[in-house]
Amino acid sequence: MSKELVESSMYVASSRKLWLELEARFGESNKPMKYQLQREIGQVTQGNMSITEYNTKLKHLWDELLCLAPTPKCVCAGCTCDVNKALAEMTASNQLIQFLVGLNSVYEQARSQIPLLDPLPSVTKAFSMLIRIEKQMQVSISSMEPTNGAAFQLKAQGYRKKTVMDKRQQVATLETHVSNYTALQIGTKKWLS
Numbered sequence: 001m002s003k004e005l006v007e008s009s010m011y012v013a014s015s016r017k018l019w020l021e022l023e024a025r026f027g028e029s030n031k032p033m034k035y036q037l038q039r040e041i042g043q044v045t046q047g048n049m050s051i052t053e054y055n056t057k058l059k060h061l062w063d064e065l066l067c068l069a070p071t072p073k074c075v076c077a078g079c080t081c082d083v084n085k086a087l088a089e090m091t092a093s094n095q096l097i098q099f100l101v102g103l104n105s106v107y108e109q110a111r112s113q114i115p116l117l118d119p120l121p122s123v124t125k126a127f128s129m130l131i132r133i134e135k136q137m138q139v140s141i142s143s144m145e146p147t148n149g150a151a152f153q154l155k156a157q158g159y160r161k162k163t164v165m166d167k168r169q170q171v172a173t174l175e176t177h178v179s180n181y182t183a184l185q186i187g188t189k190k191w192l193s
């Protein structure tokens with residue numbers, strides 16, 4: 001804060017007024033960055049990333065956005081309105097939906113079932129569910145390889161060559177694996193329950 005700003009801030013009686021003052025002074029200059037960041041967040045999808053990489057990327061972007069645009073807070077003395085709790089819940093629920101929407105389609109079952117859970121899990125909880133499903137899927141794919149036909153083995157080998165195959169192909173191959181393996185779906189149900 002500049003000296004000039006500190007001096008002028010001394011005339012601002014309450015912290016709420018100070019907050020509004022600062023918002024009015026600096027809020028405008030934040031706008032392009034905020035817009036850029038919100039746009040980026042809205043476009044993030046899992047793609048080639050693992051569940052962990054995808055989660056880390058989203059968390060990083062959410063943190064940045066919170067720095068630029070902090071969630072408003074009730075600062076009334078002896079506040080009993082509980083709005084802070086409601087706002088935190090709203091942010092958590094928005095982040096959960098964002099996280100699920102960007103997942104690859106192999107996680108469709110989890111994506112449609114997690115929002116129905118009561119209470120709604122945190123992103124951290126949903127992340128750990130997805131990690132287990134991801135591991136289960138990897139185990140399923142590697143255990144299928146020796147017992148299936150040559151064509152299927154070729155597909156499985158192709159899936160391992162991540163760097164060579166493009167994203168869409170990878171997802172399509174993985175989807176084939178998943179649809180061929182119904183036990184995996186039972187596994188998914190188990191993880192979600």
Ligand SMILES: [Zn+2]
Nearest residue numbers: 074076079081
């Ligand atoms: Zn309040």
